[in-house]
Amino acid sequence: GAVVSQHPSRVICKSGTSVKIECRSLDFQATTMFWYRQFPKKSLMLMATSNEGSKATYEQGVEKDKFLINHASLTLSTLTVTSAHPEDSSFYICSARWDHSYEQYFGPGTRLTVT
Amino acid sequence: ELKVEQNPLFLSMQEGKNYTIYCNYSTTSDRLYWYRQDPGKSLESLFVLLSNGAVKQEGRLMASLDTKARLSTLHITAAVHDLSATYFCAVVILTDKLIFGTGTRLQVFP
Numbered sequence: 001g002a003v004v005s006q007h008p009s010r011v012i013c014k015s016g017t018s019v020k021i022e023c024r025s026l027d028f029q030a031t032t033m034f035w036y037r038q039f040p041k042k043s044l045m046l047m048a049t050s051n052e053g054s055k056a057t058y059e060q061g062v063e064k065d066k067f068l069i070n071h072a073s074l075t076l077s078t079l080t081v082t083s084a085h086p087e088d089s090s091f092y093i094c095s096a097r098w099d100h101s102y103e104q105y106f107g108p109g110t111r112l113t114v115t
Numbered sequence: 116e117l118k119v120e121q122n123p124l125f126l127s128m129q130e131g132k133n134y135t136i137y138c139n140y141s142t143t144s145d146r147l148y149w150y151r152q153d154p155g156k157s158l159e160s161l162f163v164l165l166s167n168g169a170v171k172q173e174g175r176l177m178a179s180l181d182t183k184a185r186l187s188t189l190h191i192t193a194a195v196h197d198l199s200a201t202y203f204c205a206v207v208i209l210t211d212k213l214i215f216g217t218g219t220r221l222q223v224f225p
Contacts, residue, residue, distance in 0.1 A: 032211060034212075034213070041220075042218075043215045043217055043218050044158075044203070044205075045215075046212060046213065049211075049212065093157055093158070095213075097211065102163055102165070103160065103163065104211075104213060106157045106160075107157060108156070108157045109156070109157040111155075
């Protein structure tokens with residue numbers, strides 16, 4: 001149980017374009033979803049926390065106009081990287097949890113390459 | 116500023132040997148997690164430690180938590196090649212935000 005999927009798993013886009021990444025909880029209702037980014041050989045950095053039906057809370061230094069997060073339902077959150085640049089190339093991982101759960105369940109990640 | 120530091124950052128060890136990875140954190144937290152990450156993959160949950168003195172074991176891995184010292188350890192017993200991966204600890208703050216440690220890359224060789 002507690003499966004989280006991400007789509008796409010891998011995406012290459014051109015500089016200046018936007019790309020959307022989906023995160024879905026497949027067998028539970030996710031009241032909270034999290035977005036992380038991970039640069040090669042580095043740790044995971046929390047970008048934002050989103051609760052269903054409300055605006056995402058962004059971590060310091062993360063541009064909310066660049067990384068648009070929507071958590072429209074209890075099973076889906078999306079991250080849109082707008083006007084992508086090569087420095088946005090990274091591994092993006094989402095996680096999800098339900099109320100009163102100790103665990104966050106991680107998606108398989110999306111590797112974004114901006115050329 | 117909250118810091119979660121792991122020691123060592125890189126560990127190369129021979130099969131059959133024992134070793135311990137340390138995770139120090141700089142603020143009060145009531146929960147600590149250990150994860151494994153294989154190259155190019157996402158995270159696999161290993162342990163969640165919920166209280167001071169908690170100890171959990173699964174196979175060749177054992178994790179412990181000392182909240183007073185703000186220290187967790189991940190002990191590897193009789194390492195095997197399959198344990199080669201990067202290991203992260205993560206501390207919970209503000210109810211549900213996870214702050215990850217720097218990571219320890221473990222390489223087990225014959």
